[in-house]
Each structure stands twice: as structure tokens, then as C-alpha cells.
Amino acid sequence: MRNRNAVVTGSTTGIGLATARELARQGCHVMLNGFGDRAEIDRLCAEIAAQSGTTIVYSGADLSRPDEARAMMAEAVAALGPIDILVNNAGVQHVAAVHEFPDDKWDLLLAVNLSAAFHTIKAALPAMRERRWGRIVNTASVLGMVGAPHKPAYVATKHGIIGLTKSVAIEVAEHGITCNAVCPGTVLTPIIEKQIAQQAQVTGLPEERVLQAVFLDRMPTGRLIPPEEVAAAIAFLCSDAAASITGTAIPVDGGYTTH
Numbered sequence: 001m002r003n004r005n006a007v008v009t010g011s012t013t014g015i016g017l018a019t020a021r022e023l024a025r026q027g028c029h030v031m032l033n034g035f036g037d038r039a040e041i042d043r044l045c046a047e048i049a050a051q052s053g054t055t056i057v058y059s060g061a062d063l064s065r066p067d068e069a070r071a072m073m074a075e076a077v078a079a080l081g082p083i084d085i086l087v088n089n090a091g092v093q094h095v096a097a098v099h100e101f102p103d104d105k106w107d108l109l110l111a112v113n114l115s116a117a118f119h120t121i122k123a124a125l126p127a128m129r130e131r132r133w134g135r136i137v138n139t140a141s142v143l144g145m146v147g148a149p150h151k152p153a154y155v156a157t158k159h160g161i162i163g164l165t166k167s168v169a170i171e172v173a174e175h176g177i178t179c180n181a182v183c184p185g186t187v188l189t190p191i192i193e194k195q196i197a198q199q200a201q202v203t204g205l206p207e208e209r210v211l212q213a214v215f216l217d218r219m220p221t222g223r224l225i226p227p228e229e230v231a232a233a234i235a236f237l238c239s240d241a242a243a244s245i246t247g248t249a250i251p252v253d254g255g256y257t258t259h
């Protein structure tokens with residue numbers, strides 16, 4: 001993947017950061033995106049660039065806003081050149097029963113987890129089609145394949161992004177472009193850490209029981225998935241070797257969706 005240009009959204013922490021590191025390690029120039037302390041993000045970019053010898057840039061675009069998503073893609077082209085690899089990974093969660101679910105959280109989850117990917121894909125495709133090569137990977141979830149209580153917006157957006165993945169894959173298959181989703185089980189990242197208190201509230205479980213009862217008991221492997229394992233699957237889907245894999249939703253889930 002030497003000298004491929006990649007955009008990885010939501011890559012200041014967790015799965016996205018591990019993916020940006022892995023793509024850079026394999027020779028890609030990468031635009032990172034996401035929220036966080038600017039000095040810490042600059043330090044991360046410098047560290048990845050020093051380790052990989054590739055160009056690493058950052059956009060703080062708020063992907064809940066379509067104009068910022070489009071501007072980020074334009075900025076990436078200006079900084080790196082035409083984009084070969086797009087990983088739509090930014091995601092947010094909110095835990096509440098449907099009848100109490102705040103309207104603004106519903107709108108936010110739809111915007112970040114689903115609509116942002118539409119806007120970035122729309123921006124990236126013309127150059128990919130022209131160059132007859134492209135890789136798009138969307139981070140869905142096991143909750144794109146099965147339901148779960150108290151997460152109506154998250155489950156809807158993750159099912160939605162798998163639908164978008166399949167639709168795009170068919171449309172661009174003849175142009176050397178693949179589009180796939182990965183479906184992680186439980187990866188201990190800030191998105192999970194922030195849910196522990198909300199889950200304790202809606203389930204009535206003590207906080208120290210939530211991780212085991214809500215997340216780990218559903219994975220036959222019984223262990224948290226390291227972000228690097230999801231990143232490795234994403235990087236494979238971005239490789240030349242994965243040219244015939246398209247329109248799929250690949251579980252990286254410790255067996256979560258087997259039962």
C-alpha cells in the first residue's frame with residue numbers, strides 16, 4: 001500500500017487511531033480526523049509520521065455537519081493528493097430506552113454514524129472512478145447485524161451503513177473500487193467506557209457488572225477485542241489482495257453474532 005493516500009475518520013482514539021497507525025505502517029499517507037486535545041493530536045501525528053516515514057495530516061472537521069465533511073475531503077486532496085482509501089469510522093453512541101430517547105441524540109447519531117459516510121463517499125468516488133482504484137471501509141458493528149435494547153439510533157445507523165456499503169459496492173464494482181464494512185464486537189475504547197454509567201442506569205446493574213453482563217457475556221471468546229485486530233481487518237480490506245471482496249460486512253466479533 002506504499003504511497004496510497006488515506007482518510008480515516010474518527011481516528012484520534014480507539015479503532016480509528018489503530019487503523020491510521022496500521023495504514024501508515026504499511027506505507028500510506030494518512031489524514032486523521034476526530035476530536036481531542038490539539039497538542040496531543042499533533043504529538044500523535046508527529047509520532048506516526050516519524051515511525052512510518054509517510055505524510056500524516058489532521059482535520060478537526062465535525063462530521064455531524066455535511067459542509068465540514070465535504071471540506072475535510074477537499075483538504076485531504078489538497079494536502080495528500082487524490083484519495084485512494086477512505087475509512088468511515090467516526091461514531092457516537094447514546095444509551096436510552098426508545099420512549100425516552102432524546103430527539104437531538106437521534107439526529108446526532110444519524111448524522112455522524114451514517115450521513116457523514118454518505119458525504120465522504122460522494123466526495124471521494126469521482127477521483128477513485130477516474131483512477132480505477134479505490135477502497136472504502138465503513139466501521140459498522142455487530143449491532144449492524146443484530147438488535148440490542150436501549151440503542152435504537154445506534155442499531156439503526158449501523159444497519160443503515162451496511163445497506164449503504166452494499167449499495168455503493170454494486171455501483172462501483174466495475175471501476176476497481178471495493179466497499180466493505182467491518183462489524184466489531186466489544187473493543188474497549190472511549191465509546192464503551194462512556195456507556196458504562198448509562199448502561200448501569202437503564203439495566204439496573206451495578207457499574208462494575210456492566211462490562212461483563214452487557215458486553216463480554218455475548219462474545220464466546222469472553223475477551224475484549226484489541227483495536228489493533230479490527231485495524232488489521234480494515235487494512236486487509238484496503239489491500240490489493242482484497243480486490244474481490246466487496247459489499248461484505250465482516251464480523252470481528254469474538255463470535256458475538258454466531259448465537
Ligand code: NAD
Nearest residue numbers: 010011012013014015034035063090091141186187189191
Ligand atoms: P472512540 O470513541 O474511541 O472513537 C470515536 C472517534 O470518532 C473519535 O476519534 C472521536 O473524536 C470521533 N468523533 C466522534 N464524533 C465525531 C464528529 N462529530 N466528527 C468527527 N469525529 C467524531 O470509539 P471506537 O470504539 O474506536 O469507535 C470507532 C468506531 O467503531 C465507531 O463507528 C463505533 O461505532 C465502532 N464500533 C466500536 C465498537 C467498540 O466496542 N468500541 C464496537 C463496534 C463498533
